[in-house]
Amino acid sequence: MTRLRLSHLISVAVFVPLIGCATPSGSHEPVFRDRWQFAAALDQLQEGDTASRVLELLGRPDDVFDPRETHPGNHVDHVLWCYGCDGHGSFPTLGGVAINRDGRVDDVFGEGPCPLPRGLVSETDLRQILRLMHAGPSDDFGSPGDPLLMVTFVNHLIALGEEAAVAAMLEYDRVAPYWLDDGLCWAAFACYVAFEVPAATGRLPDGGFGAPACPPAGDPKLTPRFPMHVVEDTPYFLAIAYRIGSEVSYAQAIRDVADSAALRTTPLRPGPPGVAISALLAELRAIDAADHRTAGDAFAHDGYVHGHAETAWRVAGADYATLERVERTLIGQPQSGFAAAPLLRGLDEGDRALLSRIIADSKPWEWR
Numbered sequence: 001m002t003r004l005r006l007s008h009l010i011s012v013a014v015f016v017p018l019i020g021c022a023t024p025s026g027s028h029e030p031v032f033r034d035r036w037q038f039a040a041a042l043d044q045l046q047e048g049d050t051a052s053r054v055l056e057l058l059g060r061p062d063d064v065f066d067p068r069e070t071h072p073g074n075h076v077d078h079v080l081w082c083y084g085c086d087g088h089g090s091f092p093t094l095g096g097v098a099i100n101r102d103g104r105v106d107d108v109f110g111e112g113p114c115p116l117p118r119g120l121v122s123e124t125d126l127r128q129i130l131r132l133m134h135a136g137p138s139d140d141f142g143s144p145g146d147p148l149l150m151v152t153f154v155n156h157l158i159a160l161g162e163e164a165a166v167a168a169m170l171e172y173d174r175v176a177p178y179w180l181d182d183g184l185c186w187a188a189f190a191c192y193v194a195f196e197v198p199a200a201t202g203r204l205p206d207g208g209f210g211a212p213a214c215p216p217a218g219d220p221k222l223t224p225r226f227p228m229h230v231v232e233d234t235p236y237f238l239a240i241a242y243r244i245g246s247e248v249s250y251a252q253a254i255r256d257v258a259d260s261a262a263l264r265t266t267p268l269r270p271g272p273p274g275v276a277i278s279a280l281l282a283e284l285r286a287i288d289a290a291d292h293r294t295a296g297d298a299f300a301h302d303g304y305v306h307g308h309a310e311t312a313w314r315v316a317g318a319d320y321a322t323l324e325r326v327e328r329t330l331i332g333q334p335q336s337g338f339a340a341a342p343l344l345r346g347l348d349e350g351d352r353a354l355l356s357r358i359i360a361d362s363k364p365w366e367w368r
Contacts, residue, residue: 039113045108078101092175121160133169133183162263172184201260217287234276276312277347305355318343326344
């Protein structure tokens with residue numbers, strides 16, 4: 001069955017109301033199903049099958065989800081019966097079925113066969129990886145979201161080992177419904193943190209993500225993980241890559257990285273954020289100087305500096321309230337009962353002055 005994709009369904013037109021769309025009745029507890037048997041059962045479904053046929057093969061769904069909850073402009077006339085969920089709107093780790101207003105199957109996601117070797121990764125670990133992928137991006141194009149979550153995700157991959165980690169990420173591509181492919185994009189970016197730079201080439205392969213806001217260094221060995229960069233075990237986004245239609249294969253990008261490099265064997269252990277910020281900015285300024293970059297495309301441009309600092313602070317565990325307090329401290333507004341020193345220790349005095357000026361001008365807590 002051909003899988004529908006977000007590009008086929010998103011529309012600015014007024015959506016069709018879901019009147020009489022089939023929903024299973026009665027309460028039920030989520031079932032911990034066998035992944036391979038479930039994929040094989042999904043594979044038996046055909047477009048136009050009845051909802052009762054779905055219930056016969058799969059049982060009651062763990063969640064019933066309307067795609068318009070997350071994309072209000074969706075021009076759809078179905079809901080999704082989702083399996084392997086741990087709450088409403090959570091990632092369907094086993095897959096699911098689109099049921100239209102006539103109570104019939106429109107689409108299936110997660111159908112078999114399941115290529116994951118039995119015994120390679122436990123179901124519990126697999127679901128954890130899939131849910132971290134779902135939670136990672138803050139919006140489309142796999143954008144960085146919470147950088148501490150990326151550190152957590154990378155360390156989970158390392159704990160699994162390379163074969164299991166790659167297989168788990170690719171399982172997301174098989175089971176994800178059409179509106180959640182940004183999680184696979186985010187995981188592809190995470191691979192540029194999780195895998196070692198091969199000595200033979202001095203860089204990881206180009207992921208083909210699209211046109212970045214800032215290009216990589218003229219000498220690609222200076223930005224070997226582009227669009228990511230790692231300093232003091234802290235992962236940074238150097239540039240957001242813009243997706244171009246359906247031409248980008250995030251699954252292929254993951255395979256390419258895994259085929260050319262080895263997964264780290266030790267977990268990320270980020271150092272003090274102040275040290276990480278100044279170390280990163282020193283590297284980026286050297287690249288800018290070597291490339292004769294102007295303000296518009298400089299990696300250490302003022303517009304990016306605060307974002308890099310925020311990344312390091314968030315990796316150190318700072319929430320948004322804490323960020324505001326350290327930012328206000330930097331501009332000479334000490335916060336009662338708050339010690340900013342742990343988040344600023346090791347920060348170069350020049351970088352501290354630069355951040356103070358940027359923060360005083362932008363007041364990030366007003367728009368964050």
